Amino acid sequence: MTGQSMLQAEHNKQQPHHSDRGILSIVGTPIGNLSDASPRVIQTLKDADVVLCEDTRVTAKLMSRFDIHVPLERCDDNVMVSRTQSVLERLYAGQRIAFVSDAGMPGVSDPGQYLVDAALDAQLKVEVIPGPSAVICALVASGFAMDHFFFEGFLARKAREQSRRLTALSSIPGALVLYESPHRVAATLAVIAEVFPQRQVALVRELTKVHEEVVRAPAPELAQCIARRENLRGECVIVIAQPSAQELSQLQAESAGASDAPVTxxxxxxxxxxxxxxxxxxxxxxxxxxxxxxxxxxxxxxxxxxxxx
The missing domain is CATH 1.10.10 (Arc Repressor Mutant, subunit A)
Incomplete structure (x- = not known):
């Protein structure tokens, strides 16, 4: 056996076979109503060696509800990069690791994608356990056409940045979906009314909960309605209807011409x-x-x- 062959053989001995490696389970969790947790979600969490999560206090409530006794470890955006290598090593060692966000599907405006990307690059097994999605629920609840849609997630907090970003999204030929906190939703709707004065907009909040609500109106009217309300609660999803054919044609004409490529x-x-x-x-x-x-x-x-x- 040549020296190179001996080195390769030794390397293969040290590396676990793919079948001996663990699995990273990306688990979708309820967005409000814990009864939405599927049997597969519950079983996956029970079978895990460890559950990685954004906030151990939030996930502990879900674990307690279904009598799941598995160690929890914080793995949010602030520590995701620094902990990824150790997670990969544990997967190589054969552990079953579940990852959850505070609510909904990890990776969708929540931590998780970096970890999934790294695991796939390392040729480790990743599975997705489906769960509720605020994006899809809100789209359906809005009643707007959704053959095409664009999910933006959270906008910047400053009105000027919001306006600039919404203007950039205005020529997308589909519905726009945004997340917003109840404390900032009135201000954000006011900016939306300025950028999209002709569009229909829906505010969907408290999804899957007792006080679930959908308020739909032309953007200026909806902004005024929500501005008059006090103590608005619950995480909010804003759905902006797709542009009319006339608006889209005008927007595309205005935005014709490519911008300069970035140099730094x-x-x-x-x-x-x-x-x-x-x-x-x-x-x-x-x-x-x-x-x-x-x-x-x-x-x-x-x-x-x-x-x-």
Missing amino acids: LQEALAQGVEAGQTKSALAKSLSKQFGVPRSEAYDLIVQYNQNLQ
Whole structure:
């Protein structure tokens, strides 16, 4: 046996076979009503060696509801990058690891995608356990056409940045879906009314809960209605109806012509965030384009988003 063959054989002995490796389960959890947890969700959490989560206090309530006694470990956006390597090593060692966000499907405006991306790059097994999605529930509840839609997630907190981003999204030929907190929803709807004065908009809140509500009206009317209400509660989803054919034609004519390509990392980062790229995908792109470590690019994106808020 040649020296190279001996080294390869030794390497193969040290690396567990794929069948001996663990599995990363991305688990969708209820967005309000704990009864929406499926039998498969419950069984997956019970079978896990550890459950990674955004907030152990929030996930502990779900675990207690279904009498699940599995260790919980915090793994939110602030520590995701630093803990990913250790998670991969545990998967290589054969552990079953479940990942949940506070509510809904991880990776959809929640932590998780970076971990999934890293696991797949490492050729580890990843499974998705379906669960409720506020995006889809709100789209259906709005009654708007949804053959095409764009999920934006949370906008920046400053009105100027919100207006700029919404203007950039205005020519998308489909419904727009946004997340917003009850404390800021009135201000955000006011900006939406300025950018989309002709559009129908729906505010969907308290999804799956007792006081679930859908309020739908032309954007200016809805903004005025919500501005008059006090003590609005519950996480909110805003659905903006797709543009009419006339509006879309006008918008596309106005936005004709490509913008200059970014020449610095910061410019590329800003354009990627503006275009709605996920942090994981953008970090991977920046790493490849500018030769920086992906973890460093990811940290820059997180910092950039924090500065916008």
